[in-house]
Amino acid sequence: MARNLRNIIALVLFCSLVASASLFADEFTKEDLKKWNKQFMSVVKEGDVLFHSSKLGTNTVSCDMCHPNATNTHPETYPKFQKQLGKVVALRDMINWCIQNPLEGEPLKFDDPKMIALEAYITYERAGKPLAPGKH
Amino acid sequence: MKTKNKKAAEGLVMAFDVDPRRKVMKKKMSRRSFLKRSAVAAAAATLPLGLVEISWGQSDKRNFTFAYISDSHLTHIKGANFVRNFDKGLKKAVTECNFMSPKPDFVVYGGDLAQLGKREELDHGLEIMSRLRHPVKWVIGEHDYYLDLGQYWQEKIGRLYYSFDHKGVHFVVLNSILTYDSWINKWKSPQERMSNMARLDNPHGSPFMVGDKQIQWMKQDLSKVSRQTPVVVMSHSPLYKIFKPWNFWTDDAEKVQAVLKKFDKVTVLHGHVHQILYNQIGNISFEAMMSTSWPWPYPVSYIKKANQVPRLTVMMNRADPFHERDATGWSILNLDDGRVTNHYKLWENKDRILKYDKKLGYPIDMEYQAPATRIPPQMHY
Numbered sequence: 001m002a003r004n005l006r007n008i009i010a011l012v013l014f015c016s017l018v019a020s021a022s023l024f025a026d027e028f029t030k031e032d033l034k035k036w037n038k039q040f041m042s043v044v045k046e047g048d049v050l051f052h053s054s055k056l057g058t059n060t061v062s063c064d065m066c067h068p069n070a071t072n073t074h075p076e077t078y079p080k081f082q083k084q085l086g087k088v089v090a091l092r093d094m095i096n097w098c099i100q101n102p103l104e105g106e107p108l109k110f111d112d113p114k115m116i117a118l119e120a121y122i123t124y125e126r127a128g129k130p131l132a133p134g135k136h
Numbered sequence: 137m138k139t140k141n142k143k144a145a146e147g148l149v150m151a152f153d154v155d156p157r158r159k160v161m162k163k164k165m166s167r168r169s170f171l172k173r174s175a176v177a178a179a180a181a182t183l184p185l186g187l188v189e190i191s192w193g194q195s196d197k198r199n200f201t202f203a204y205i206s207d208s209h210l211t212h213i214k215g216a217n218f219v220r221n222f223d224k225g226l227k228k229a230v231t232e233c234n235f236m237s238p239k240p241d242f243v244v245y246g247g248d249l250a251q252l253g254k255r256e257e258l259d260h261g262l263e264i265m266s267r268l269r270h271p272v273k274w275v276i277g278e279h280d281y282y283l284d285l286g287q288y289w290q291e292k293i294g295r296l297y298y299s300f301d302h303k304g305v306h307f308v309v310l311n312s313i314l315t316y317d318s319w320i321n322k323w324k325s326p327q328e329r330m331s332n333m334a335r336l337d338n339p340h341g342s343p344f345m346v347g348d349k350q351i352q353w354m355k356q357d358l359s360k361v362s363r364q365t366p367v368v369v370m371s372h373s374p375l376y377k378i379f380k381p382w383n384f385w386t387d388d389a390e391k392v393q394a395v396l397k398k399f400d401k402v403t404v405l406h407g408h409v410h411q412i413l414y415n416q417i418g419n420i421s422f423e424a425m426m427s428t429s430w431p432w433p434y435p436v437s438y439i440k441k442a443n444q445v446p447r448l449t450v451m452m453n454r455a456d457p458f459h460e461r462d463a464t465g466w467s468i469l470n471l472d473d474g475r476v477t478n479h480y481k482l483w484e485n486k487d488r489i490l491k492y493d494k495k496l497g498y499p500i501d502m503e504y505q506a507p508a509t510r511i512p513p514q515m516h517y
Contacts, residue, residue, distance in 0.1 A: 052335060059219050060211055065430065068337035068382055069440070072433035072455065074517075084458040102221065102430075102460075129439060136512070 040120065047121025050114055057103025063118075066102065070125040077135040088134075091119060198304040198366075198474065203236065203270070204467040205229045206246030206407035207427030209279060210264075212256040221460050222251075225428030226264050229466040232481065234269050240468070241302065243270045246407035246425050247277025247313070247372035253330050255288055262292060273300070277372040277407060278313040278344070278383075282333040283326050286311070297350055299357050305366045305471055308357065310350060312371035312386050312406075315342040336382050336432070343380060343387040344373040351391050358395060366401040366474025374406045374424065376417055379435035379443045384409050396420055401474040403492075411463070412480060414490055415446035416498035422446075423478050423490060423499060431455040431463030436516055450504040452485065453513035459484040 051070065054060040067073055078091040085093060095118055096107035108115040208226040211219040233243055245265065250257035258280065265272060274293050276286060286296050296311035315333075319342035323329035332338055346354075361367065369375065375392050378384035386392070396402045402420045410427035411434060434451055435443035445451075455463040461483040468479040475492040476499070482488065489502040504510050 059213050061219060061221075064335065064337060066432070066455070068432065069438045071437040083456065126439065135517075 043117050043120045044124045045121075046113075047117035047119070047124075050118055051121050056099050056108075056114075057105035059104045061103050063098065063103075070122045073122050073126070074135075075119070075123045075126050076129045076131050077133065080134045080136065091122065095119070095122075199470070199472050200241050200303050201236075201238075201468060201470050203233050203240045203243045204246060204405065204425045204469055205233065205243060205428060206275075206425040206466070207248040207277070207410055207429060208261060209248055209251045209427070209429040210257045210261050211251040212254050212260070218257075218260055219251075222429040223260075223264070225461060225464055226261070228461070228483065229428045230264060230267050232466070234267070236468070240270055242273055243268055244273045244370060244405070245275065246370070246405070247275045248279040248407065248427075249277070250280050252327075252334060253280055253283030253288075258288055258292060273307070273309065273370070275309055275370050275372055275407070276311050276313065278333050279330075281311075281313055282320075283330040285320070297353065303471075305368055305474060306358075306361045308354060308367065308369045310346055310354070310369060310371040310375075310392075312346050312373045312375060312392075313344045313408075314347045314350075315344060339381075341381075341383060343385050344383055345387040346371075346375075346392050347388070348391075351388070351395060354392070354395050358399075361399075363398055364400055366471070367396065367399045367403075368471075368476070369396065369402070369404045371404065371406050373408045374413070374422060375404045375420075376415060376422055378409070378413070378445060379438075379441075381438070381441055382432075382435060384435060393417065393420060403476045405469070405476075412452040412488060413446065413449050414499050415448055421476065421492060421499050423476065425467050426465040426480060426482065428464055428466060434516055448498060448500075450501045450510060451514050451516050452482075452488075453511070454516065456484075 050056060051063045051067075054062050056063070063070075073091070073094075075091050078094070079088050081087065082089045082094060082097075084097050092108075092110055092115055095115065099105045100107055108118075205226070208229075209222050210226065211222055213219060233240070249261035249265075276289055276296050280286070280289055290296065297309055299306065299308045301307070320329065323332065332340060333342075335341070358367070369392075371386070373386045374384060374389075375386050376389045377386070397419065399419065404420055404422045405425060406422070407425050407427070409424045410430065410432035411424060412426070413422075413424035415422045431452070433455070434445055435441075436445055436451075452463055463482070463485060465480060465482040465485075468481060470477040470479070475494070476490075477492070478490040478499070480488040480490070488504070490499045491502055492499045504514065
C-alpha cells in the first residue's frame with residue numbers, strides 16, 4: 001500500500017517536472033527555424049517529385065500533365081463543394097479523386113506521408129494567396 | 137441571309153449539336169446530361185444565324201473551310217495499351233470531322249500526336265488519323281520530335297516545314313519547336329531528352345525556336361508571294377512570347393514576325409497551349425487551337441512568375457475534370473477573303489467563335505468579348 005502511494009507521488013512529481021520543462025518549449029532559435037524549414041522543404045521536394053512522377057497511378061499519367069507548377073489546384077479554396085464528389089471536401093479528397101480517375105490508381109490514406117508531401121508541394125506553389133474557403 | 141447560307145448553317149447545327157447518332161453512340165446518358173445537351177441544341181437553334189454561318193465557298197474561290205485537330209498526346213503504357221482518355225479525344229475529333237458536310241478542303245493536325253515520341257504512339261496516332269476521310273496537313277510538335285529528332289516523323293508522315301497554296305491563300309508550315317544544340321546534346325539518352333522536353337514546368341527546359349536556317353527558307357519562300365496574298369502560318373508553338381517557364385514561347389518570334397510584316401493579311405495558327413488564346417501584334421493575328429487530350433491552366437494562375445497572356449483573350453472556362461473532355465475540342469476554320477473565322481468545337485463547353493473584325497483590325501469573340509457578357513468560370517483567379 002505504502003509502496004503504491006510512493007509510486008503515485010513519484011509519478012506526480014515526474015509529471016510536474018515535464019510540465020514545468022514545457023513552459024520553456026515555446027522558445028526557439030534562428031537555428032531551429034532553419035532546421036524546421038529544411039524539414040518542410042524536404043517534404044515539399046518529395047511532393048514535387050511525386051507530383052511529376054507516374055508512380056501514383058497505373059497509366060503513366062502524372063499530376064503535372066494537367067497542373068504545371070500545381071496550377072488550377074487552388075489549395076486556398078478548400079474545404080469547398082466539389083461537383084465530382086457531391087459534397088464539401090478537403091484538398092486531399094480531390095487529390096485522391098485525381099489519383100483514382102485520370103491516373104487510374106489507388107487512393108492514398110489521408111495520413112500517408114505521400115499525401116502530406118503532395119499537400120505540402122501544392123500549397124507551397126500557391127504560398128501567399130489569401131485563404132478563400134468555398135470559392136469557385 | 138441567303139437561303140444557301142441558312143441551309144449550310146442549319147446543316148452545321150444538325151451535324152454537331154443535335155446529331156441523333158450521338159444518342160445511339162453513347163450507351164449511358166444521364167437525365168442531367170440529356171437535359172444539358174437538349175439545352176445546348178435549343179440554344180444553337182435560336183442563335184442568330186450570323187453566329188453559326190459558314191460560307192462554304194461555292195461562289196467565291198477564296199472562301200473555303202478546313203478543320204484543325206491538335207495536341208492528342210497519345211500515351212503508350214505497355215504492349216498494346218494506351219491511355220484510354222487521350223485515345224478517346226482524338227477518336228472523337230476524327231469522327232466529328234468525318235460528319236462535316238460539306239466536307240472541309242483539308243484537315244490540319246497541329247502537332248503532339250504522341251506523348252513521348254515513341255514509334256508505338258506515332259503508329260497508333262496514324263492508325264486513328266487514317267480513318268479521316270479528308271486529306272491531312274501535318275505540323276510537328278515537341279512531343280513528336282525530341283526522341284529521335286523527327287526521324288520517324290519524316291519517314292512516316294513527311295517534311296517538318298513546307299508551304300502550299302490553296303484557293304488564293306499561301307500556307308506556311310513551320311517546325312517551331314527546335315532549340316539550342318547545347319541543350320539537345322546534354323542528355324544521357326534520347327529518352328531522357330524527350331522526357332525533359334515533355335515536362336511543361338521543367339526548370340531545366342529550353343525555349344523553342346524556328347532557327348535561322350528555317351527563317352532563311354521562309355524568306356525565300358515568301359519572296360514569290362505578293363503583298364496582297366493572304367498568308368496563314370501554322371506552327372506548333374505560338375510565334376510570340378507569352379510565358380517562358382512553360383514554353384508558351386518562341387525565342388526568335390520577332391525574327392519570324394519581321395518576315396511576315398510586309399503582308400496585308402497574316403494569321404498564325406498554333407497548338408501547344410491547350411487553351412483558347414488569341415492576340416494581334418501589328419499585322420498578325422494569332423489564334424491557338426484546342427487540344428483533344430486535356431486543358432492547361434492559363435499562366436495567370438501561377439502566381440510566382442510574371443506572364444504576358446494577351447489582354448485580348450477572353451479566357452476559357454476553368455477546367456472541370458469531372459468531365460474527361462471538358463475544355464478540349466477541335467476547330468472549324470472558315471477563310472473568307474483571307475481572314476479567319478475560327479469555330480471552336482468544344483465538347484463539354486459552349487462552342488466559341490472568333491472572327492476577325494475588319495473595323496477593329498483584330499479577332500474578337502463573337503459572344504464574350506465585352507466584359508459584361510462573360511460567365512463566372514471565365515473569371516480566373
